[in-house]
Amino acid sequence: MRYILNTVAATATATALLLTGTAAAGAAQAQPMQTAQPAQAKSLYSPSALVLTIGKGEDAVTATVERAVTLNCAPRPDGTHPMPAAACMELRDVEGEFGALTEAPSTKRCTRQWAPVVVTAQGVWQGKRVAWSATFGNVCEMEGSLAEGTVFAF
Template sequence: MPTTARWAATLTLTATAVCGPLGGTALAAPGPGPSALYAPSALVLSVGHGHSAATATAERAVTLNCAPTASGTHPDAPRACAELRETGGDFDALSVRAGAMCTKQFDPVVVTVDGVWQGKRVAYERTFANECVKNSYGMNVFTF
């Protein structure tokens, strides 16, 4: 997928994840409600085969919303959000799963994350040697 199309898809998914809940005929006035207690955490995670996001063939993307509750199209949003909370939103701090065994086959997989984590802009990219290695980081965040 060309880089322009990838960015368009990422921005569309991010806008949907962040602005989707705002749709409706009326919005409540800001006040001390449950949503006022949480900074927004809405991410778009994508994966593709290639050496970098610029050259990768995009395969799939999911949304992950972590505040006020875990939701989105990520297959295990509650656990993925819990892992990110444990690392303070630091994707590099996700540890390798104990006992993970992968082949040394080189078939690069690139993961990108765009959005907002606890009110701060996030743009992350990481290339893994293969799909197994990608899935071994953390328990759920990159498993989609």
């Protein structure tokens, strides 16, 4: 008999909980459901953010960085670069191809002293990853190759 009473009480408790849960679920269904909003772009521009360095050494991995600046070109020129607007314009003119900045032959006369200098560009240009470097025999050769540009003029 005791077993039957405990079973009846447990069944009544479970039924009450079930009804309460059903009522709560009905109340939850009565409220309007919030739907997830699609991801919105924060900007109409692809990111263009770079770290530019000049260092001593034979390659980018082992070079000792002497100077470094940041350059952001989208949505507007900014960063620690001394001439961000001109540098961004120069990069737009070569469509972000850093190699094009050093293609022109140097007209500067330099000694043959071997004191290598490395310039690097790391980051993102118009949404694409950039990892570029160039090595010059010495500072004079670097200045001669980059003479007309402002990207590495810092």
